[in-house]
Amino acid sequence: xxxxxxxxxxxxxxxxxxxxxxxxxxxxxxxxxxxxxxxxxxxxxxxxxxxxxxxxxxxxxxxxxxxxxxxxxxxxxxxxxxxxxxxxxxxxxxxxxxxxxxxxxxxxxxxxxxxxxxxxxxxxxxxxxxxxxxxxxxxxxxxxxxxxxxxxxxxxxxxxxxxxxxxxxxxxxxxxxxxxxxxxxxxxxxxxxxxxxxxxxxxxxxxxxxxxxxxxxxxxxxxxxxxxxxxxxxxxxxxxxxxxxxxxxxxxxxxxxxxxxxxxxxxxxxxxxxxxxxxxxxxxxxxxxxxxxxxxxxxxxxxxxxxxxxxxxxxxxxxxxxxxxxxxxxxxxxxxxxxxxxxxxxxxxxxx
Amino acid sequence: xxxxxxxxxxxxxxxxxxxxxxxxxxxxxxxxxxxxxxxxxxxxxxxxxxxxxxxxxxxxxxxxxxxxxxxxxxxxxxxxxxxxxxxxxxxxxxx
Numbered sequence: 001x002x003x004x005x006x007x008x009x010x011x012x013x014x015x016x017x018x019x020x021x022x023x024x025x026x027x028x029x030x031x032x033x034x035x036x037x038x039x040x041x042x043x044x045x046x047x048x049x050x051x052x053x054x055x056x057x058x059x060x061x062x063x064x065x066x067x068x069x070x071x072x073x074x075x076x077x078x079x080x081x082x083x084x085x086x087x088x089x090x091x092x093x094x095x096x097x098x099x100x101x102x103x104x105x106x107x108x109x110x111x112x113x114x115x116x117x118x119x120x121x122x123x124x125x126x127x128x129x130x131x132x133x134x135x136x137x138x139x140x141x142x143x144x145x146x147x148x149x150x151x152x153x154x155x156x157x158x159x160x161x162x163x164x165x166x167x168x169x170x171x172x173x174x175x176x177x178x179x180x181x182x183x184x185x186x187x188x189x190x191x192x193x194x195x196x197x198x199x200x201x202x203x204x205x206x207x208x209x210x211x212x213x214x215x216x217x218x219x220x221x222x223x224x225x226x227x228x229x230x231x232x233x234x235x236x237x238x239x240x241x242x243x244x245x246x247x248x249x250x251x252x253x254x255x256x257x258x259x260x261x262x263x264x265x266x267x268x269x270x271x272x273x274x275x276x277x278x279x280x281x282x283x284x285x286x287x288x289x290x291x292x293x294x295x296x297x298x299x300x301x302x303x304x305x306x307x308x309x310x311x312x313x314x315x316x317x318x319x320x321x322x323x324x325x326x327x328x329x330x331x332x333x334x335x336x337x338x339x340x341x342x343x344x345x346x347x348x349x350x351x352x
Numbered sequence: 353x354x355x356x357x358x359x360x361x362x363x364x365x366x367x368x369x370x371x372x373x374x375x376x377x378x379x380x381x382x383x384x385x386x387x388x389x390x391x392x393x394x395x396x397x398x399x400x401x402x403x404x405x406x407x408x409x410x411x412x413x414x415x416x417x418x419x420x421x422x423x424x425x426x427x428x429x430x431x432x433x434x435x436x437x438x439x440x441x442x443x444x445x446x447x
Contacts, residue, residue: 070353070393071374072364099355101410106353106360135436137419139408139426140361141368142436201436204368234435236368278368313367313374350367350374 007057010335012295013288014328021057024293028052031290031297038245039264041305044297048346052300055341056293062337065344072351074238074279074315075099076145076208077115078108079134096134096142106351109145109206110134116149117189118158124193128200135201143238144197145206148190148220150213153182160185163249179216179250183223190224194232204236204278211268212242214249215260218268222255222275229276239272240281240317241265244302265306273312279351282306283317288327292335296324296342303347313350316343323352356408357399359385359392362430369432384430405429 006018019027028049036043044052055063075081079095082088090098092110099108110131112120120127127144134142154162160182163175194205205228211218218241225237246268248261256274263271265282272280284299299316303323307314321327324339343349353360359381366377382389385405391397402409407429408422417425420440427434440446 067393068390070358070360072353072360072367074364100361101356104354104357104360104410106355106364132436135420136440139419139422140355141364198435199439201439203365203435234433234438278371310373312371313377348374350377351364 008334009056010292010326010332011288012286012290012292012326014326014332014335017291019291019293021053024056024291025053027291027294028056028297031294031299032301034294035284035298035301039266039302039305041264041266041301044301044304044346048300048304049297051346052293052297052342055338055345056296058338061334063341064337065341069344071344071349072106072315074143074206074240074281074351075105075108076206076240076281076317076319077111077113078105078145079110080113084113092130093133093137096138100138100140105140107141107143107203109143109208111145111206111208115145115208116147116152117186117193118149118152120146120193121189124196127193128196131197131202132200141203143204143206144193144202145208146193147209147212148186148207148217148224149209150179150182150186150217150220153185154178158182158185167249176250176252179214179253183216183220186217186220187224187227190220191227191231194224194228194235198232198235202235204238206238206240206281207277208240208281209242210239211246214247215253216250217242218246218260218263219253219255222271225272225275225277236278237276238279238281238315239275239277240315241268241283243322244284265302266309269306269310269312269314273310277312279313279315280306280310281315281317283322284324286321286323286325286327292324292326292338296339299324299339300342300346303343303349307347307349315351316347316349318343318352353393354395356402357395357410359398359402361408362426363392365426365430365432365434381430 166175210221
């Protein structure tokens with residue numbers, strides 16, 4: 001192979017770039033090293049690094065796995081992508097059936113367009129109707145999904161002081177108190193919605209984008225999961241993360257004696273297991289300024305470490321801007337299929 | 353996996369209810385359906401199996417099981433409770 005042959009690939013923002021074998025191999029090595037250093041986890045083996053190179057440079061737009069290696073899928077706001085994202089005038093119950101019988105999805109979640117539990121609580125009766133209607137006419141599992149989204153509990157829309165305003169003013173203790181109070185509000189709302197969904201007969205709850213508001217946000221998801229599993233044992237829970245790293249907006253919050261701030265996926269999953277969730281939706285962020293090769297190598301290093309320690313199924317979140325998928329609205333299938341193939345073959349993920 | 357085109361909906365049910373990792377869930381479902389693990393992802397094989405067992409197919413003909421009635425059968429075959437089936441039984445007074 002000529003050293004100056006250039007391969008079609010992409011940057012983390014989705015733009016096309018042509019790179020030589022040497023450039024791609026350098027980026028893969030750098031991506032692995034970055035994840036290993038940040039996560040304090042083992043790097044990938046030489047064979048695994050070679051496999052990533054082969055997949056990144058594989059001919060064809062869409063690549064796939066060998067028969068028998070197929071994995072299952074979950075979603076976030078899946079049953080409203082057709083309506084809300086694509087603007088097709090069709091209700092969520094119908095969208096759930098489309099996901100099952102047209103798109104061949106393994107499961108789908110129904111969620112409110114303003115995808116958070118605080119908002120869903122106010123219209124939960126209507127939400128439960130949509131879920132129950134879908135459950136009557138679909139065969140696959142139906143989740144109800146939303147975000148804990150702790151920021152929604154701050155003034156002026158919510159009941160507690162805004163810690164993002166308190167922190168720059170040096171009002172540290174007040175910011176702690178506000179976040180701790182918000183956790184209690186969020187847990188109550190998630191459990192209230194879960195109760196209605198259990199009555200409707202939903203198969204599972206998806207606590208999506210957990211940790212978006214930092215460590216307190218993640219704590220709310222863990223606490224809510226614990227209560228849901230205790231009160232509604234037939235209602236499973238999936239916790240999906242917002243990012244690879246739990247931000248320490250509070251910094252001192254703990255769950256099961258473990259400080260939440262600074263946890264990476266292989267550490268997050270152990271707490272998710274402890275809380276009683278059935279599926280962990282792991283996230284590794286995409287860096288727009290780096291190549292797909294750098295990003296996916298970094299993703300595989302984190303994801304492999306996570307799957308290895310997990311005793312529950314790990315579903316990699318392969319949406320816009322996470323797990324190697326470029327940060328752009330219209331997702332290129334060349335990148336998606338390569339990211340999927342890498343994570344199935346190298347990380348042995350249980351789903352996505 | 354392809355959902356009801358194959359056996360993806362059944363495999364993910366085992367992940368949800370029993371927290372099974374992928375390989376374990378596939379093996380469990382294959383045993384319950386009396387097929388091989390490789391068969392689980394074969395749309396041709398699984399369309400026949402699903403039709404025979406009445407557990408829902410992608411293009412349901414008139415009279416084919418789909419939705420709730422398919423889930424009653426799935427619950428029985430997999431030997432696991434399905435929340436919506438249990439709620440349906442309670443409301444309909446089905447023992």
